[in-house]
Amino acid sequence: MKFRIVLSTAVVAASLLLAGCQEDLPSGKPVTPATTSATSQAPATPNADGVLNPGDVGKLESGVELSIVKVEADEVERQGIVSVFTFQLNNTSTKALDRWSSPTLVYGEEGTAAESVLSLDKNYKYGLEGKLPPGSKQTIKIAYSVPVDKLKPAVVTSGDLIWRGDFSKKG
Structure with a gap:
């Protein structure tokens, strides 16, 4: 009988101890393991033309x-008004990504190529920073020397991916 009481007390104590070991964030909410978000979009099926x-x-x-998460207008010293594209890379593969083909932008009916603009003070860069391990994301902002209102239509190309459409309203 004495053994059962000691054993029961030990089980209760261990349960309380384990419940108290859960790490809390500054907000007071418990930390949960990283999982795939239910709100993340699945890769799209390209149009008939790819x-x-x-x-x-x-x-x-x-x-x-x-x-392409967002497109917004900004002003960069020496360049003037630019379009800032926010790209997000999500490494769902099993290998680290160490290179990424920086996207190109062509806009307007004439298909004018937009020059990318480097701005370290605004954190507008040309591409991937370091390596992207499996299961990780990286958000990259790339500015182009064209006003946002001229991005209808526009074509963005990165590697074998091509987006086409009206980017003037992707804010």
């Missing part, structure tokens, strides 16, 4: 998902 629409998520040959 081209994605502005809001579609593409999948690179490497298995990395690429999306």
Whole structure:
């Protein structure tokens, strides 16, 4: 009988101890293991011509998902008004991504190529920073020397992925 009481007390104590070991965030909410978000979009099926629409998520040959999260206007010293594309890389593959083909932008009815603009003070860069391990994401902002209102139509190309459409309203 004495053994059962000691054993029961030990089980209760261990349960309380384990419940108290859960790490809390500053918000007071418990930390949960990283899982795939239910809100993340699945890679889109390209149109019949193999081209994605502005809001579609593409999948690179490497298995990395690429999306254009946002397009917004900004002003950069020496360049003036620029369009800033926010790209997100999501490495769903089993290998680290160490290179990524920086996207090109062609806009307007004439298909004018837009020059990318480097701005370290605004954190507008040309591409991937370091390596992207499996299961990780990286958000990259790339600025182009064209006003946002001229991005109808526009074509964005990165590796074997192509998006085409009106990017002037992707804010």
